[in-house]
Amino acid sequence: MLFPFIFALNIVLVIFNSVLCSIAICLIALIKALLPTSQLKVKATSLANKVMWFWSTINAGILSATNHVEWEIEGGEELKKDGWYLLISNHLSWTDIVVLCSVFKDRIPMPKFFLKQQLLYVPFIGMACWALDMPFMRRYSREYLIRHPEKRGQDLETTRRSCEKFRNSPTTVVNYVEGTRFTAEKQRKSKSSYAYLLPPKTGGIAYTLAAMGEQFENIIDVTLAYPENTDKPFRDMLLGRMTKIVVRIKVLPVDEHVRGDYFNDKPFKRQFQQWLTGVWREKDDVLKDIHQRH
Template identity: 35%
Template sequence: MSARKNQSIFKKITKGLTVGSVITGSTFLHGPPVLALGLTKLFKKSSKVDETNIQITNSWLKVNNWLIDHVLPNTKWDIHVDEQLDLNLQGHYIMICNHQSWVDTTVNQYFGLTRMPLTRFFTKWELIFIPFVGQAFKILGFPMMKRHSKSQIAKNPELKNRDIAEARKACEQLLSQPFTLLNYVEGTRFTPEKHRQQKSPYQYLLKPKAGGLALALNILGDKVDALVDMTIVYPDGVSGYGDFWLGEIPRIAVHLRKIEIPDWILQGSYENDREYRAQFHQWLTQIWQEKDQIIHQMQQRLSSVTTES
């Protein structure tokens, strides 16, 4: 038994070193060209530079996906895309997703690499000061916002308008190229403790936060090809990022559907119209109720597969 345990530990260490070395090497290979090309945009904006940087980034993601397919073959994927959802690499999409683990973003990239444009998400402006990472976010067109606290806005109400103006500018910059703008509507990762603290009415989800999605739809809604709802389920339990790269997540299930954007959403103001805000919350609540039911159905189906096997 001790020999088997030692052998298992050795395999785990070997796999971890292999994956870590490949990702680190790939990052050092792909990162400098992105940063170097990004510096040229200080002097002259160029769509060609943007396209090249996206190609380089996608090449980095291909390495990650190759590792998933060949070094982590024990992870089984269950992916379902509704027929109404027609995805392509030249589209403009807003995506909402439940959030349980840092693995979620890797799942999104794994699915989207060959089906959707590069995924971006809102990030804090302060990340710009993190070496390499912050600059890469900026160069690749991630919307970066200077978010102000409620106390700061209370002292200076003009900051609220400034936040919205910066968000609008950041979103509009995405329109020069295909994009997928991701919003984790819950605002944080799901945990049983957070679920209890919130007294969430949903079985598998935290309460949705409407502000970010409302802002994105208000700015981009009439220009996007689809609002995509991605649901991620880990039927054997949620694990950490390190567990994923060690191949210790047996199964990952993904479901995607298209959400119709009502005309009224494009015609109101979430920030200034109380009636519109209430209607938006009601609309998002309906989506979240459906999503909770989708997760329940996925869990039941995947549980029955385990039982039968």
């Protein structure tokens, strides 16, 4: 009987927290636009990141207060707050953003997510993400690109421009390599060879590494699972029904497997695809083990 009340309470608290922090970040962005030097702009960005940390901390508190969650987190002890990281993860739900921010907010710089262009128009949230310099990606379907070949490569150019903004202060760039949230229907349509994943898309991560590969200290490979809430984890979290969150963290080197000219060097492109396929195969095995144990 309490579930409807908990759902309404969580919705109100999350919306209030998001609106309040979004307004604060947008005000900082307006001030940042008027600042005369790049050093002052970096400080303004740091202040906006602190507001995002506050947003993440409040969300984590809401999650803990209304859900009896058993956390299972392994790895990542060597990470630090003043580093540059590329974080890759499987993608299951809106819950992933809350979980990643909750787990990593005190371990590494606040994550910057690659977001769909449509989210820019979400009231408050879209403007705050824009103010935080999060990259917005417009993805084109294969059919659209056939009709408009001039659009090919534009999303990768957006990636390059976005990554340029991250050179001035420690940053974590998050890339959901599958490009969309996992569902059984998407898995079927993509003819995925993985049991718990969609096929990885190499272009976005390759261009991020091409733009900032020398600056990234490590790649953080994160595997997320909600083994007792597999159907609709975000709904279950808002209802107070989330019971288990599993986070596996593996820190990978930025070495010859990921450094190279992906778009012009065909041997390197094949090597990079094989590397990412191996990472994804191992991730699928980890997920299989998690779900079999639960």
